[in-house]
Structure formats: C-alpha cells, structure tokens
Amino acid sequence: GAVVSQHPSWVICKSGTSVKIECRSLDFQATTMFWYRQFPKQSLMLMATSNEGSKATYEQGVEKDKFLINHASLTLSTLTVTSAHPEDSSFYICSASISPRISEQYFGPGTRLTVT
C-alpha cells in the first residue's frame, strides 16, 4: 500500500516552455502533498506544501508564480514549471501524507527535468 506515482518520469523541454508534472496517490487519499527539488549531490529541498482544495504554501525563495501547484483532489497534485530555464533542470519529487498527524511521507519516483 501507500503508492505514489509521478508522470512523466523524464522530460526534456526547450527554454521558455512550461512543463506540468503530475503526482498521484494510487491507493490512499492524501490530505497533504509536498513538492521537493533535488539538484545533483545536494539534499532534497522542500518547495511547497499543498492541501487539497486550498492554496499551496511555498517555502522561502520559491517563486509561486513560476512553480504553480494545484491540488484539485485528494489523490492528485500537479506542479507546473512555467517559462522553464536551464537552471530549473533538476529532479522533482512529490510526496504524500495520509494525515497531518502522521509525519511519514510516501514519495513518488521523481521526475527528471532537463531544460535546453
């Protein structure tokens, strides 16, 4: 149980275009979903926290207008990287939590974004 999927797993796009990444909880309802970014040889950095039906909470230094997060249902959250630039190339990972009272998060397999 507690499986989280991400799509796509790998994407290459041209500079200036937008990319949407989907995160789905397959066998449970996720009250909260999290979006992380990981650059090579660095730790995962939390970008934003989203709760179903409400606006996402972004971490300091993360541009909310550039990284659009939509959490339309208890099983789906999307991250859209708008006007992508080469410095946005990274490994984007989502995770989902069953309950605010449970700290364990279930991670998706990640999406590797390369912007050329």
Place this chain on the structure above:
Amino acid sequence: RKEVEQDPGPFNVPEGATVAFNCTYSNSASQSFFWYRQDCRKEPKLLMSVYSSGNEDGRFTAQLNRASQYISLLIRDSKLSDSATYLCVVNLGGNKLVFGAGTILRVKS
C-alpha cells in the same frame, strides 16, 4: 549552519563490515527523526524512524540523543545491496521534513 548536517562520505567498506553514520540537527524543537535510503536517481525510501530509546530493525540500529541533537545509524554485517546514500531527516512539525545532504555508502566484495 545547515539544519541537518551529515558527513557526505563516501564510506567504502568490505562486505560484512559494521559501519556507523552520524547526523546533527540544529533545531531543538524538532519533533521526529528518520533515516531514509536513496539509490542513485531514485526517490528516497524510509529506512526507519529514530527514537530516544534506540530502535533496531534487523541489521540496522538507530539512536537519537536529544540533548546533543545527534542521530546515528549503525549497519552491521554490510551487504552489497546496502550501497546507497543514507539521508538523515528531521520533522520540524506540521509534517515539514528537512533532509540532510546524505552519506554515501559503498559496500565492496
């Protein structure tokens, strides 16, 4: 100062060896603690939670010292399949996880 600090390694050990990783965290209000394992180009996977009383899961033992803000992971009888990056993770509350940069372990035959 980083919120969670780990020795990046790599730790190169032979099969069967015992290896220990350490981690320190800066926020004394941190609420819960974990070790995750991450394989190359994969998502992190929960290895075990860490408690003050210490906890063991097979060959893995984790320990938390709240007074020193220090977390450890001990791996006994290392296997080739243990080769990975081990991430020390701290929950600051509200389900906000802060990850260390990880310690690389390479187990060689």
